[in-house]
Amino acid sequence: MTTTTKPTPRDRLLDAAAELIYREGVGTGIDALCKAAGVSKRSMYQLFAGKDEVLAAALTRQEPRLSALLFPPPGTPAAPRDRVLHVFERLEEAATSPDYRGCPFLAAQVELKDPGHAASEVAARGKQAMSEFFRAEAERGGVGQPELLARRLMVVYDGASARAGIGADTLDGLAVSTAALLLDAAGLTENGPASGPDTAEEAGAPAA
Amino acid sequence: MTTTTKPTPRDRLLDAAAELIYREGVGTGIDALCKAAGVSKRSMYQLFAGKDEVLAAALTRQEPRLSALLFPPPGTPAAPRDRVLHVFERLEEAATSPDYRGCPFLAAQVELKDPGHAASEVAARGKQAMSEFFRAEAERGGVGQPELLARRLMVVYDGASARAGIGADTLDGLAVSTAALLLDAAGLTENGPASGPDTAEEAGAPAA
DNA sequence: GCTGATGGAAACCGATCGGTTTCCCGCCGG
DNA sequence: CCGGCGGGAAACCGATCGGTTTCCATCAGC
Numbered sequence: 001m002t003t004t005t006k007p008t009p010r011d012r013l014l015d016a017a018a019e020l021i022y023r024e025g026v027g028t029g030i031d032a033l034c035k036a037a038g039v040s041k042r043s044m045y046q047l048f049a050g051k052d053e054v055l056a057a058a059l060t061r062q063e064p065r066l067s068a069l070l071f072p073p074p075g076t077p078a079a080p081r082d083r084v085l086h087v088f089e090r091l092e093e094a095a096t097s098p099d100y101r102g103c104p105f106l107a108a109q110v111e112l113k114d115p116g117h118a119a120s121e122v123a124a125r126g127k128q129a130m131s132e133f134f135r136a137e138a139e140r141g142g143v144g145q146p147e148l149l150a151r152r153l154m155v156v157y158d159g160a161s162a163r164a165g166i167g168a169d170t171l172d173g174l175a176v177s178t179a180a181l182l183l184d185a186a187g188l189t190e191n192g193p194a195s196g197p198d199t200a201e202e203a204g205a206p207a208a
Numbered sequence: 209m210t211t212t213t214k215p216t217p218r219d220r221l222l223d224a225a226a227e228l229i230y231r232e233g234v235g236t237g238i239d240a241l242c243k244a245a246g247v248s249k250r251s252m253y254q255l256f257a258g259k260d261e262v263l264a265a266a267l268t269r270q271e272p273r274l275s276a277l278l279f280p281p282p283g284t285p286a287a288p289r290d291r292v293l294h295v296f297e298r299l300e301e302a303a304t305s306p307d308y309r310g311c312p313f314l315a316a317q318v319e320l321k322d323p324g325h326a327a328s329e330v331a332a333r334g335k336q337a338m339s340e341f342f343r344a345e346a347e348r349g350g351v352g353q354p355e356l357l358a359r360r361l362m363v364v365y366d367g368a369s370a371r372a373g374i375g376a377d378t379l380d381g382l383a384v385s386t387a388a389l390l391l392d393a394a395g396l397t398e399n400g401p402a403s404g405p406d407t408a409e410e411a412g413a414p415a416a
Numbered sequence: 417g418c419t420g421a422t423g424g425a426a427a428c429c430g431a432t433c434g435g436t437t438t439c440c441c442g443c444c445g446g
Numbered sequence: 447c448c449g450g451c452g453g454g455a456a457a458c459c460g461a462t463c464g465g466t467t468t469c470c471a472t473c474a475g476c
Contacts, residue, residue: 009423025321027235029463040424041465051464101321109374110318113233113309127376151377152386159367166317168335169359178360181393182386217453237433248454249435259434 010047013037017058022104026055026111026119056118059108063126066104069094071133080141081188084134084153088176091157095164095171102165103127106158130154141188149186153179218255221245225266230312234263234319234327264326267316271334274312277302279341288349289396292342292361296384299365303372303379310373311335314366338362349396357394361387 007015016037020028030051034041048054072078072086094100101107105123112120134153138146160175183189215223224245228236238259242249256262280286280294302308309315313331320328342361346354368383391397 023321025319043423045465102318106370106374107318110310110315110370111233113231115375124376151382154377155367155371155382155386156363157367158370159363159365162314162318162366162370163363166314167323168332169362174359174363178363178390181390185389185393251453253435
């Protein structure tokens with residue numbers, strides 16, 4: 001029979017923490033975490049130094065999962081544009097769930113305001129991974145200002161996921177189409193690598 | 209002399225609540241709120257039913273201030289495009305402060321996950337005001353799909369403010385230039401009302 | 417079968433939570 | 447001069463917080 005309680009206490013605890021904290025916020029008590037995980041506080045405190053460390057570890061554990069979910073599978077030799085849009089397609093897919101609460105990394109950083117908090121730093125690294133993915137694809141596509149494009153894509157990703165998470169928008173094409181629009185403007189069109197209207201020049205503050 | 213403690217207890221309380229909660233999150237204790245406001249819990253509880261109501265009232269009080277700060281002054285007969293960009297310019301201006309923590313409405317909704325919470329509903333109305341402003345300007349500018357443009361602008365606004373708030377980006381032109389890019393694509397160019405490349409057709413789910 | 421490590425249940429600790437109440441000072445009109 | 451009252455200070459309440467400790471059931475190796 002499949003014993004419901006097979007995985008190690010550490011894994012149960014981190015999984016429960018990730019799920020509970022995602023649903024109820026970082027304010028969730030450790031009693032609730034331990035009960036949900038079927039782990040005693042005693043075990044928890046000999047695995048981790050405290051709640052902060054559990055939180056950070058839970059986020060760390062989520063990072064590879066999120067990357068695997070969002071980023072194109074390794075064996076996919078798609079064009080940069082498609083690889084970027086893939087991320088937004090996965091976002092929209094996830095956002096259709098009524099339980100979707102936005103990007104867990106962004107939420108963690110918003111909730112624990114302190115940027116020095118261990119979990120906040122883990123979350124920041126998680127976000128940086130996506131930013132670097134965007135930048136790498138932009139470079140691979142020969143975009144004039146890859147860093148600028150990556151920052152814009154991150155703004156759209158975080159804005160779309162946050163708004164979907166709080167129920168302010170249902171997306172359904174909004175994130176993908178907006179990202180596509182930014183890619184077009186950067187010259188990363190469907191046809192091929194950078195050669196659009198403004199390969200260079202589009203930075204700074206164009207409006208007075 | 210200017211007596212430091214002039215305004216009514218209610219005003220002191222709401223101002224202190226807005227500031228403290230913005231800085232430290234909705235988890236801030238009422239003891240801390242009252243002490244910061246120089247108001248006794250006794251007074252607070254005969255002014256409000258509880259912490260939730262204080263939170264909601266503090267956010268309600270912030271809405272007109274935020275609108276006045278972000279939206280163009282009433283006497284400004286600028287073109288729709290300029291009126292929209294004005295919002296993003298104010299955002300970037302505010303984001304230069306090291307104390308900037310992002311949009312207080314979005315933060316409140318992210319922190320108290322419950323959309324039914326009184327304060328969350330106040331915050332949702334606050335965000336809706338901006339969305340409607342964008343939509344009205346888009347319509348005034350003759351944009352083909354004003355609702356779509358408004359949603360995209362909100363995504364950029366929330367994404368940019370959130371990322372600036374958590375210290376992931378410094379903006380400095382990013383929000384304004386990205387918004388301008390969206391306006392261009394919607395046909396709301398510097399020259400005049402809608403007549404760009406794709407006045408209609410650009411909605412739905414363009415990617416598989 | 418015995419033993420020792422693992423780990424869950426739960427009592428316990430001081431601090432703090434949201435919320436209520438008591439007390440008393442200072443300011444007001446009469 | 448005084449009586450009423452708005453309102454701050456602070457004690458108090460039960461619940462819960464993060465964190466520690468005790469106790470005991472289980473199970474693997476011998």
